[in-house]
Amino acid sequence: MTDPLLRAEGLQRWFGSAGVLQASLQLEAGERVAILGRSGSGKSTLLAMLAGLSRPDAGRVELRIGMGVDGPIDLWSLPAAERCRLRRGPVGFVSQFTSLLPTLSTLENLLLPGQLEGRRSATELLADAEHWLEAVGLGDRRDSRPGQLSGGEIRRAILARALVNRPSLLLADEPTSNLDGRSEAEIVALLESLCASSGTALLMVTHSEDLARRCDRWFDLEAGVLREPSAQVAPLPPLPLAREAAPTRRRLLVGALAGVLSLVGGTSLWQWRQQQQRTARTRQDRLQRLAFSGLSAQLVAVERTGQERYQGTIAVENLEASQSLYLLPLDVQLYIQQGSRWNPFPAHWSDNQQHVLAVEGLRPLHFDFSDTPSSHTELVPGYMHVRIDVTYAIADRPDPEQMPVERRDSFFVHLLPPVPDNENVARNGFPGEPPLYIPMPPH
Amino acid sequence: MTDPSSKGPGLSRRDALQAGALSALGLLAAGVGPAAAAEPAAAAVGQGAQKGPGDTHAPDHGVRVTDRPKDYVTPKGLKVDREIINFSDIPFQLNGYTLGRHIVVMPQKMGGGVNLIDLGSGRALASLWYWNYGDYNPISHHIQAFPSANPYQEFEFINSCQGGMNSLIYGMPTAVTDPPPGFNMYRVRFNGDVLELEENIAETTGLGLGVHTTIRPSDAKSYCISDGQKDIFGWFDRASTRVLQAFRYDWQGNSSNLADCWTGGGTLLISRIKPDPATGLFDLRGTKGLKINWEMVPMGELFVPEGQIPGPNVRALTGADAFVWHPDGRWGAEIIRMLGGCVIHDSQNGMVPVAYCAFPSQSPDTYPVEQVDGDTWKVVIDRVYSPGHELGFSPDGHNLVMMNNGLENSVGIFDSSDPDPSQWRKIRQIIDPTWGKRYPSPFHMAFTPDSKKMYVVVLNPAPGRSGIMVVDTATWTPIKELQNITQDMQSCTVTPDGKFLLVAVGGFQRYASGIFVLDTAKDAPVGFIPNPGGHHDLTLVPTSVEQLRFSRSCAM
Numbered sequence: 001m002t003d004p005l006l007r008a009e010g011l012q013r014w015f016g017s018a019g020v021l022q023a024s025l026q027l028e029a030g031e032r033v034a035i036l037g038r039s040g041s042g043k044s045t046l047l048a049m050l051a052g053l054s055r056p057d058a059g060r061v062e063l064r065i066g067m068g069v070d071g072p073i074d075l076w077s078l079p080a081a082e083r084c085r086l087r088r089g090p091v092g093f094v095s096q097f098t099s100l101l102p103t104l105s106t107l108e109n110l111l112l113p114g115q116l117e118g119r120r121s122a123t124e125l126l127a128d129a130e131h132w133l134e135a136v137g138l139g140d141r142r143d144s145r146p147g148q149l150s151g152g153e154i155r156r157a158i159l160a161r162a163l164v165n166r167p168s169l170l171l172a173d174e175p176t177s178n179l180d181g182r183s184e185a186e187i188v189a190l191l192e193s194l195c196a197s198s199g200t201a202l203l204m205v206t207h208s209e210d211l212a213r214r215c216d217r218w219f220d221l222e223a224g225v226l227r228e229p230s231a232q233v234a235p236l237p238p239l240p241l242a243r244e245a246a247p248t249r250r251r252l253l254v255g256a257l258a259g260v261l262s263l264v265g266g267t268s269l270w271q272w273r274q275q276q277q278r279t280a281r282t283r284q285d286r287l288q289r290l291a292f293s294g295l296s297a298q299l300v301a302v303e304r305t306g307q308e309r310y311q312g313t314i315a316v317e318n319l320e321a322s323q324s325l326y327l328l329p330l331d332v333q334l335y336i337q338q339g340s341r342w343n344p345f346p347a348h349w350s351d352n353q354q355h356v357l358a359v360e361g362l363r364p365l366h367f368d369f370s371d372t373p374s375s376h377t378e379l380v381p382g383y384m385h386v387r388i389d390v391t392y393a394i395a396d397r398p399d400p401e402q403m404p405v406e407r408r409d410s411f412f413v414h415l416l417p418p419v420p421d422n423e424n425v426a427r428n429g430f431p432g433e434p435p436l437y438i439p440m441p442p443h
Numbered sequence: 444m445t446d447p448s449s450k451g452p453g454l455s456r457r458d459a460l461q462a463g464a465l466s467a468l469g470l471l472a473a474g475v476g477p478a479a480a481a482e483p484a485a486a487a488v489g490q491g492a493q494k495g496p497g498d499t500h501a502p503d504h505g506v507r508v509t510d511r512p513k514d515y516v517t518p519k520g521l522k523v524d525r526e527i528i529n530f531s532d533i534p535f536q537l538n539g540y541t542l543g544r545h546i547v548v549m550p551q552k553m554g555g556g557v558n559l560i561d562l563g564s565g566r567a568l569a570s571l572w573y574w575n576y577g578d579y580n581p582i583s584h585h586i587q588a589f590p591s592a593n594p595y596q597e598f599e600f601i602n603s604c605q606g607g608m609n610s611l612i613y614g615m616p617t618a619v620t621d622p623p624p625g626f627n628m629y630r631v632r633f634n635g636d637v638l639e640l641e642e643n644i645a646e647t648t649g650l651g652l653g654v655h656t657t658i659r660p661s662d663a664k665s666y667c668i669s670d671g672q673k674d675i676f677g678w679f680d681r682a683s684t685r686v687l688q689a690f691r692y693d694w695q696g697n698s699s700n701l702a703d704c705w706t707g708g709g710t711l712l713i714s715r716i717k718p719d720p721a722t723g724l725f726d727l728r729g730t731k732g733l734k735i736n737w738e739m740v741p742m743g744e745l746f747v748p749e750g751q752i753p754g755p756n757v758r759a760l761t762g763a764d765a766f767v768w769h770p771d772g773r774w775g776a777e778i779i780r781m782l783g784g785c786v787i788h789d790s791q792n793g794m795v796p797v798a799y800c801a802f803p804s805q806s807p808d809t810y811p812v813e814q815v816d817g818d819t820w821k822v823v824i825d826r827v828y829s830p831g832h833e834l835g836f837s838p839d840g841h842n843l844v845m846m847n848n849g850l851e852n853s854v855g856i857f858d859s860s861d862p863d864p865s866q867w868r869k870i871r872q873i874i875d876p877t878w879g880k881r882y883p884s885p886f887h888m889a890f891t892p893d894s895k896k897m898y899v900v901v902l903n904p905a906p907g908r909s910g911i912m913v914v915d916t917a918t919w920t921p922i923k924e925l926q927n928i929t930q931d932m933q934s935c936t937v938t939p940d941g942k943f944l945l946v947a948v949g950g951f952q953r954y955a956s957g958i959f960v961l962d963t964a965k966d967a968p969v970g971f972i973p974n975p976g977g978h979h980d981l982t983l984v985p986t987s988v989e990q991l992r993f994s995r996s997c998a999m
Contacts, residue, residue, distance in 0.1 A: 289927040292908045296882050319877065340618035379611040379620055380753070387614060407906060412614035428736070428753035432701050438751045440612050441740035441951075 003064055005029045005169055005201050007072070011049050011059035013042070015328050015356060015393055015404050021045060023226035024059075025219060027201055029168065032192065034212035035205040037221035043205035044173050044331070046221065050203065051093050051171050052076070052083030065090035065168045088117045092167035092200070094158055094175050100146040102373050107133065107142040110161050117165060132160040136190060147375040151341055152183035156190065163194055170195060172204040176211070177344075188214065223403060283402055291394040291405040294320040295327070295359070299388065299411040302437040308418040309370040311350065314390060314411070318359045325359045326398050330391040330406070332367045337377040337385035345371050347388070356398055365390075372417060380438060382425030383414035412440035535565030537960060538970040545938055546594045546633075546984045547945060550583035550602055551976025553613070553952045557583055557602055559633060560958070560974060561595075562938075567974075568595075571631060571638035573604060578643075580606040580625035585656045585980045587996055589663050589681070594984035596635045601644070603628045603668050605653035605738060607730040612737045613952045624729025626651030628668055630684070644668075647684045649724030650677045651731070654738070655765030655999055659790070660991035661772020669777065671739045671764030672754075673732040675716065676777055678766075678794055688794040689716045689725070692761040692779060692786070702748050704758055705781050706850075708825045711761060713786060713796050715818035734760045741902060742881055744780050744830035745849050762830070765999055770840040770992040774864055776800070782824060783831040783847055786812070787864040796820045798864035802845040802855030803828035808869045831855075833887050835998025837916060839894040843867065844998070846885045846899075852878045854885050854899065856919055871919040875912070882907070889935040889944060890916070891963060892993045898944050898961070900932045905951045911935075911944070913966050923966050930954040934980045934999065937963065939990045945981060952977035 004026040013021035021042045027033050037043045048054035050061055052075050062072035065086070075083065087093050100109045110129040114120055120128075133139050136156040146154055155175065162170055175191060176184040188211055195202045204215065212218040219228045301313040318325040329349050335342035350366035357363060367390075376384045388411045393404040415437045416425070425434045534541050544563035551557060556572035573581035582605035591598035606625015611617065628644040628651070645651040652670040659665045665687060669676035677689040693712045696704035718725045735747070735754035739762050746752050747760060754760075762780030766788075769775065775794070776785040783806070787798040799810040799822045810822050829851035835844050836859065843859040854873040861867055878884060878901070886902040886909075897914040901924070909932035913923040931954060935946040943960050948971070950956035956978055960969040985991055 292906060293883070293903060293910065293927045296903070296907070298881065298904070319883065321876075337616040340616050342616050377616070377618070377620065379608075379617070385616065409906060410614065429755050429757075430750060430753045431757040432750045435749075435751050438753075439746065440614060441743065 002028070003072070005031075005064055006050065006203070007062040008050060009060045009062075011046065011056045011061070013045060013049075014057040015326075015395055015398075015400060019057075020224045020393065020404060022224060023049075023221070025226060025228075027169070027203055030195075030199050030201055031217070032195060032202040032215040033204070034215040034218040035203070035221055035226065036207070036209060036212040036218055037205070038207055041221050042224060043207075043221055046226065047171055047173050047203070047205050050075075051091065052078070052086060053093075063091070063169070085117075088113050089165050090168045092162035092165070092170040094162045094170065094172040100154060100157055100161070102146050102371065105143045105145060106138060106149065106157050109146070109157060110164050113161060113165055128164055128166075129160075132164050135163075135194060136160040145374075147338065147373050151180075151343065152186060154343070155183070155187050159187070159191060159194070163198065163200065166198060167200055169201045169203065172202065174206060175204060176206070176208075184208075184211075280402065287394070287396055287402065287405050290320065290323055290325060290396060291407050294318060294323060295325060295394060295407070297390070297392075297409050299413065299439060300364075302413060302415060304436065305368070306370070308372070309368065310372075310415070312347075312367050312369070312388060314365045314367070314409075315362055316357075316359055316365060316392075317362045324396055326356050326395045326400075327359050328356045328393040328395075328404070329353050329365055330393055331389070332391075333389040334369050335387040335389070336373055337379070337387075338373060338375065339377060342387055343373070345369065345373070356395075358398070374417075376417070378424070380414040381427040382416070382421050382434075383438065384417050386413050386415045386437075387411070388413070414438040414440070533564075535561075535563060537565075537972065540943075540960070540962065540969050542943060542960065542969075543938060543940060544595070546588075546598070547958065547981055548586055548588050548600055548984060549947065549958075549974055549976070549978045549981045550586045550604075552583055552949065552979045553610075554976035555581040555583055555604075556976070557586065557600075557631065557638070558974070558976070559638070560972065562972075565972075569633060569636070569638045571640060573627070573629065573640075576640055576643075578604065578623075578625065578627055580610060580623040581627065582606060582609050582625060582653070584653055585668075586982050587656045587658045587666065587994070588982045588984040589658060590985040590988050590990065592986060594633070594986065597633060598984050599630065599632045599641070600982065600984075601628060601630055601656050601658075601666055601668070603653050603656045603670075605672075606651075607672075607733065608736045609653075609738050612740070624651075624731075626653045626670070626729050628652060628656070642684060644679065644684055645728050648677070648679070648686050649718060649722070649726055649728055650675070650686060650689065651728040652677060655767075657766055657768055657775075657996040657999075658991055658994075659772050660768050660770050660988070660994070660996050663988050663991060667766040667768075667775065669764055669766050671760075671762045671780060672735050672737070673727065674734060674759075674761045674763040675727065675732065676763060676766045678790070686718065686725070690714065690777070690788075690794070690796075691716050692763040692777070693759045694761045694781065696758060701750050701758070704748055705830070706748070706827045708827065709823075711779065711782065711786075711799070711822040711824060712815075713812070713820040713822070717818075739764055739780055739832075741832055741884070741886065742849060744832070745881070747781065765834060767834050767836060767999055768991075768997050769836050769843075769859065770838055770997050774859075776834055776836070776843065778831065778834040778845070780832055781830050782827050783829045783845070783851075784810075784824075785834055785843075785845065786822070787867075796822075798867065799824075800843065800845075800857055800864075800867060800869075802831055802857075802869070803847050803851050804853060804855070804872045804874075808857070809865055809867065811865070829853075832884075833999050835888050835890070837890050837894040837897070838892055838993040838997065840992075841894070842870075842916065844888060844897065846888070848884045848886075849881065852881070852884050854914075873914065873919060873921065875921060877901075877924075883910070885912070886932075887934050887946075888998050889937050889995075890993055890998060891937055892939070892941045892990075896963070898935060898937075900935055900946060901926075902932070903930075905930050905954060911946070911961065925961070925966075925968060928959060928968070929971070931956075932959060933978065934995060936981060936983055936995055937993060938983060939986065943969065945983070947978040947981040949978045 006027040011023045049056045061075040114125040296317040300315045305311045332347045334345045334347035347369035391408045395404040542562040547560040558570040559568040561568045586602045588600040630642040632639045652668040674692040678687040696709040698707035734756040765778045775788045783803045784801040786796045788794045796812045805828045829847045830849045831845045832848040833846045841860045843857040847853045856871040857867045858870045859867045883901045883903045886900040899912045901910045908927045910926035915922045931949045931951040933947040933949045946959040957974045958972040
């Protein structure tokens with residue numbers, strides 16, 4: 001048996017001192033593998049760990065992709081610049097965001113990775129880019145800007161850009177998100193045929209079981225643990241895990257002692273287990289209530305931090321003074337309406353935001369974005385229609401004994417673009433200066 | 444008619460007897476033979492029907508295994524030996540509860556229509572969509588039904604619909620950037636089978652109002668519709684759809700600074716408005732008369748001074764969004780949301796304004812209403828401490844309650860038992876430690892018919908889930924709270940027997956929606972009845988005028 005192309009061992013992500021994500025997997029050259037999980041289950045986080053984008057709290061990722069190295073490359077031992085170089089070459093990455101640069105044409109977007117890599121001549125790059133544009137059916141759209149492409153065309157362009165440097169491994173994060181059924185089928189078929197023809201291995205995360213089952217193998221990411229349903233593997237321990245073994249052992253000992261005492265007292269072990277399950281359910285219900293009724297989150301500000309840069313502020317507040325609440329910001333995603341669809345654009349948490357926060361009273365969370373499209377739909381004259389999706393993991397202690405609850409908030413605003421059309425904006429009849437943003441009702 | 448000669452077999456004994464009988468009765472045309480007389484029966488069952496042996500070989504259990512023969516006659520005394528279940532004998536049960544025979548009417552805000560839910564059988568009895576009648580922006584918003592002794596046979600309701608840009612504020616990436624004007628009010632009748640759109644009241648009167656709709660509880664002969672984007676309420680005669688009275692409210696803030704335009708005090712002008720004498724119509728249909736471009740959503744009162752709601756006349760906004768009736772039918776209170784108060788009108792005296800009640804804890808109880816001229820009144824208010832959002836009378840008429848949302852987030856309670864509204868006094872303020880600055884906030888209310896309990900919806904923004912607080916009205920003390928129920932709980936009402944509280948679940952137009960049911964004896968949840976459409980309101984069809992006292996005509 002050959003050595004695997006990708007081997008990930010014991011990858012873990014912690015909420016404080018408790019584990020909330022645990023994964024091990026390996027991938028052979030040319031193999032197609034899917035990771036299936038519901039929205040917010042940690043699929044994207046796992047893929048980001050495998051792509052060198054998000055450092056795991058524990059574990060190791062090995063790649064056998066050449067780069068002048070005979071043996072495996074320990075991904076997380078590489079400096080950031082080297083990891084970036086991997087993604088420009090042997091590891092293709094398809095994010096679920098649009099990620100095409102709006103000011104460049106489709107062809108220019110495809111040329112960019114090769115130009116950054118700087119190993120091939122302009123002629124070679126152009127030939128490759130044109131080949132992949134034809135391969136994804138965008139030969140006649142080479143001069144179009146991303147704003148002029150449909151959602152399906154954008155996805156195809158992203159796919160072509162990821163393959164233009166002929167990677168050994170393609171990591172695809174929800175490659176068909178935001179597409180209708182027909183476009184989804186087209187993209188998947190294209191992805192499969194392109195990977196097969198170029199010998200590229202594919203690791204795709206998706207929430208669609210239909211897509212997952214089309215791959216050679218698929219994993220299920222559930223309750224923070226990655227499992228391969230069809231494989232005969234030893235069951236992984238349930239999460240969350242304690243960082244030190246001692247508390248776990250202590251809990252087991254206490255549990256065993258309680259069980260023995262229950263039996264001695266005439267109560268069956270079965271009844272004792274039922275009681276334990278009821279207690280766990282009650283605690284989970286309490287955490288659910290805390291997450292959905294005890295936490296207030298409001299978009300309180302959007303400010304300009306540069307000519308084309310914005311910063312948003314979400315104020316989170318623990319409404320139950322008697323109850324501790326801890327929050328780990330996970331994702332922040334920006335969508336801007338173009339035509340009659342929400343198209344994704346990048347946003348990210350500001351510095352020092354992505355760690356477990358104790359929420360006592362009011363606490364601001366900042367996020368930044370700058371990549372807004374030049375063309376957009378205006379429901380309020382002169383304004384972009386913007387949706388901001390924010391996901392957090394919520395727990396009642398910094399090292400939770402039970403799975404944190406995930407909550408997603410959507411905020412809707414109308415936002416002045418970097419270069420507003422003042423005449424159009426004036427049509428609204430604001431009583432004073434036109435506001436930078438108009439919050440929509442809480443929904 | 445088929446040629447008799449083409450008929451195959453000869454006359455049977457039955458044919459001969461039938462022809463003889465018809466001939467004796469003079470029903471057989473001269474010259475027409477018995478075979479021709481039998482022909483219509485054959486044609487009625489289809490030209491292709493052929494007689495088979497089934498009627499002779501199969502037992503006569505009402506089931507035929509062959510085509511019906513041309514001359515087949517159902518024998519009397521047909522024996523049916525299969526089990527028959529009469530569906531109407533099966534009552535609808537929700538988690539073991541029988542809810543009773545009540546009809547709930549729910550406008551589908553984003554669905555652009557209305558449907559009837561029968562709590563007796565668990566069915567949607569009928570549905571109607573205003574799109575089909577040429578209204579291409581029908582935001583079916585608020586509703587009230589007139590009493591009917593037998594709603595299953597017939598009843599009527601009024602349904603207000605918004606329009607304009609209101610469809611653009613719910614985060615839908617629609618391609619409709621210039622929506623039609625809308626703002627229609629419909630009178631709809633259920634005839635026992637279907638819903639019939641009887642009248643567009645906006646077309647009849649020239650007034651287009653899209654928010655709260657309430658029926659006068661003393662006689663059900665008139666109704667009011669308000670609109671806080673236009674700051675207008677109209678009082679309509681049910682029989683003629685004539686506008687009995689209409690008033691507009693305008694604010695003149697003391698401060699030129701928008702942020703202090705309301706909190707800094709000012710003058711509330713109340714003007715009686717009249718139709719064009721030449722046409723008899725108002726000129727306020729569609730988006731005409733709007734001060735702000737979209738509706739006063741919960742907490743929208745705070746967006747206004749922050750300059751985040753555009754519109755042609757924002758500074759004059761008062762947020763006159765609802766007229767609720769005192770249960771005795773004489774007084775009515777028009778909510779003034781931007782000022783956290785209400786104007787009391789006298790329906791026995793031309794609906795003139797007679798008092799102003801202020802609900803925030805630091806405000807004086809009332810402000811005097813001064814008459815400026817025959818059709819204009821004013822209220823001078825020194826300071827506004829908090830806007831408000833919902834308003835209601837207890838069914839016994841002894842109390843008037845308002846939710847001071849936004850800056851104070853409390854419930855203000857007046858004693859409204861004095862016959863002179865200018866003497867009504869603030870007696871209590873519920874300020875709960877769980878209510879945050881803006882959220883969660885006390886929202887819609889409903890009372891039990893005996894006025895002993897008040898239910899308050901406690902609202903959280905999505906994805907937060909709303910709850911219900913139970914308040915003992917003897918002491919105005921919260922005695923129980925159900926939290927974390929579901930997203931976006933809206934208007935609520937109690938069934939006429941007082942057994943159940945029904946809460947419209949709108950799901951912020953996209954999340955889970957339907958009706959939440961609460962057992963009022965135990966104040967325990969019963970469950971959900973599904974219903975799609977982003978509901979904002981609901982009404983139970985009253986079976987008597989008396990039941991309007993504890994309907995949403997008196998508390999919202």
